[in-house]
Amino acid sequence: MTEPVDPALARGQSVLAQQPFSVLLGAELSVFAPGQAEIRLPIRQELRQQHGFVHGGVLAYLADNALTYAGGSSLSGQIVTAEMKINYTRPAIGELLIARASVVSAGRTQAVARCDVFVVAGGVEKLCAAAQGKIAASPAPNDPKE
Amino acid sequence: MTEPVDPALARGQSVLAQQPFSVLLGAELSVFAPGQAEIRLPIRQELRQQHGFVHGGVLAYLADNALTYAGGSSLSGQIVTAEMKINYTRPAIGELLIARASVVSAGRTQAVARCDVFVVAGGVEKLCAAAQGKIAASPAPNDPKE
Amino acid sequence: MTEPVDPALARGQSVLAQQPFSVLLGAELSVFAPGQAEIRLPIRQELRQQHGFVHGGVLAYLADNALTYAGGSSLSGQIVTAEMKINYTRPAIGELLIARASVVSAGRTQAVARCDVFVVAGGVEKLCAAAQGKIAASPAPNDPKE
Amino acid sequence: MTEPVDPALARGQSVLAQQPFSVLLGAELSVFAPGQAEIRLPIRQELRQQHGFVHGGVLAYLADNALTYAGGSSLSGQIVTAEMKINYTRPAIGELLIARASVVSAGRTQAVARCDVFVVAGGVEKLCAAAQGKIAASPAPNDPKE
Numbered sequence: 001m002t003e004p005v006d007p008a009l010a011r012g013q014s015v016l017a018q019q020p021f022s023v024l025l026g027a028e029l030s031v032f033a034p035g036q037a038e039i040r041l042p043i044r045q046e047l048r049q050q051h052g053f054v055h056g057g058v059l060a061y062l063a064d065n066a067l068t069y070a071g072g073s074s075l076s077g078q079i080v081t082a083e084m085k086i087n088y089t090r091p092a093i094g095e096l097l098i099a100r101a102s103v104v105s106a107g108r109t110q111a112v113a114r115c116d117v118f119v120v121a122g123g124v125e126k127l128c129a130a131a132q133g134k135i136a137a138s139p140a141p142n143d144p145k146e
Numbered sequence: 147m148t149e150p151v152d153p154a155l156a157r158g159q160s161v162l163a164q165q166p167f168s169v170l171l172g173a174e175l176s177v178f179a180p181g182q183a184e185i186r187l188p189i190r191q192e193l194r195q196q197h198g199f200v201h202g203g204v205l206a207y208l209a210d211n212a213l214t215y216a217g218g219s220s221l222s223g224q225i226v227t228a229e230m231k232i233n234y235t236r237p238a239i240g241e242l243l244i245a246r247a248s249v250v251s252a253g254r255t256q257a258v259a260r261c262d263v264f265v266v267a268g269g270v271e272k273l274c275a276a277a278q279g280k281i282a283a284s285p286a287p288n289d290p291k292e
Numbered sequence: 293m294t295e296p297v298d299p300a301l302a303r304g305q306s307v308l309a310q311q312p313f314s315v316l317l318g319a320e321l322s323v324f325a326p327g328q329a330e331i332r333l334p335i336r337q338e339l340r341q342q343h344g345f346v347h348g349g350v351l352a353y354l355a356d357n358a359l360t361y362a363g364g365s366s367l368s369g370q371i372v373t374a375e376m377k378i379n380y381t382r383p384a385i386g387e388l389l390i391a392r393a394s395v396v397s398a399g400r401t402q403a404v405a406r407c408d409v410f411v412v413a414g415g416v417e418k419l420c421a422a423a424q425g426k427i428a429a430s431p432a433p434n435d436p437k438e
Numbered sequence: 439m440t441e442p443v444d445p446a447l448a449r450g451q452s453v454l455a456q457q458p459f460s461v462l463l464g465a466e467l468s469v470f471a472p473g474q475a476e477i478r479l480p481i482r483q484e485l486r487q488q489h490g491f492v493h494g495g496v497l498a499y500l501a502d503n504a505l506t507y508a509g510g511s512s513l514s515g516q517i518v519t520a521e522m523k524i525n526y527t528r529p530a531i532g533e534l535l536i537a538r539a540s541v542v543s544a545g546r547t548q549a550v551a552r553c554d555v556f557v558v559a560g561g562v563e564k565l566c567a568a569a570q571g572k573i574a575a576s577p578a579p580n581d582p583k584e
Contacts, residue, residue: 058167060206064203085229085570112527112568134374250422258422380520
């Protein structure tokens with residue numbers, strides 16, 4: 001894992017540590033650079049569904065969070081994922097999940113990013129999900145009137 | 147909550163109880179009928195992100211699971227969510243999440259469904275996410291060759 | 293078809309008539325009310341692909357445009373579809389396409405809407421595509437810096 | 439443009455020529471290789487909307503078709519785009535559109551692919567849309583029972 005001598009990475013890790021849900025799942029931010037983010041999540045029994053695969057919701061969480069970090073690296077203020085789409089491409093069976101996201105288009109208040117989620121089994125990475133979404137600076141994604 | 151005298155609902159609840167991730171989060175299947183499913187999730191601190199809202203990954207999990215149940219009600223065999231898209235429409239602040247999914251098109255091996263996720267605050271339901279996705283019977287969503 | 297005595301509908305039809313692509317395809321705005329829009333498109337040979345079905349791109353155009361109208365009914369200023377997702381549920385074979393869109397969440401500058409696209413064959417409507425997307429008021433969807 | 443001495447490309451171009459809608463729009467298949475496809479579309483007035491940008495439906499058509507070609511290169515039989523998602527990232531103003539799609543995951547009967555759509559203005563390519571979708575071999579995407 002990258003050592004947190006990188007100030008941006010250290011700051012990103014600090015934010016992740018403030019997300020109770022990420023702490024519950026055990027996610028670790030391993031890369032955080034302009035337009036890029038990587039989050040790792042060791043697989044354990046609590047993250048699975050009834051067939052023994054990692055639950056799709058875990059993969060969606062990882063994609064959502066990696067997209068937000070990647071997009072947030074190029075935006076200022078409070079950042080949220082406004083929307084995303086995910087294709088599950090393979091049952092996630094293995095020891096570790098790695099989500100890698102990168103920005104494809106960034107504006108002042110919004111960014112579009114993509115994320116590949118890999119499952120590592122026996123040291124081999126295989127794609128298990130592919131996502132794409134939009135990250136927006138505050139206000140809230142759909143700024144409801146009320 | 148609906149009483150599990152309904153055999154289909156009881157069977158669905160039994161499957162949910164076999165999903166370690168759903169147990170970790172505390173999800174409850176409250177409706178399971180042909181083409182319909184409702185999953186409830188009490189909000190607690192562990193499900194939040196750093197701003198105090200429920201983490202988007204939790205909403206994505208709920209949508210994914212409700213879509214799978216709704217689609218699975220009209221398909222046979224092992225069921226997976228092949229893909230989905232989610233728009234976050236409002237920060238989820240409140241006591242309870244309710245995800246309601248319904249099938250819009252069903253075939254022999256696939257179904258397309260939609261899901262609305264509501265946050266309940268002070269007894270009032272408000273939409274916080276809207277999703278759409280495809281549910282597929284086995285084999286795995288993208289049946290990788292290897 | 294609804295008679296254009298409705299000022300909002302007449303205004304919407306006037307905008308559609310200013311879209312050269314909509315004129316090329318032959319689209320007609322048949323409903324335009326707060327949070328709602330319906331666009332009709334008679335099927336002709338030029339809209340098909342090699343198997344005789346309407347080309348998926350035509351269905352995507354219809355969904356995109358109906359979503360924009362539905363969302364635009366609750367937003368002010370220049371309106372664009374920021375993003376959308378479409379599931380094709382049935383080969384579109386028939387005489388007429390009808391896209392019906394409705395807003396599920398509206399804010400000041402953005403709206404999330406859904407759209408069902410039906411194909412009419414022998415007078416019977418059948419769903420051939422289901423879409424969901426976000427509509428945004430100006431500036432451009434991703435407001436690129438350059 | 440690539441010269442059609444490549445048999446696969448020539449075959450792909452022949453299929454495109456059988457799509458009346460692609461002929462109506464003026465699309466040209468410029469790359470067709472395993473897991474890859476590129477489609478070009480000269481911009482003309484008929485493809486625009488009321489603000490002078492290329493209509494989003496045209497970009498969606500291009501993405502849909504490029505995804506289908508890319509996915510179809512690794513599948514056999516009749517191929518359809520089952521679903522896709524598109525983010526519009528920039529108003530498309532220029533002389534030419536180029537859609538480049540590549541497969542990220544392929545199975546026996548399905549493939550997931552991504553597509554970038556560029557607008558060329560004054561010889562400079564800029565991303566105007568990013569898409570992701572699933573391509574399926576026959577039967578129809580949702581194989582309706584009726």
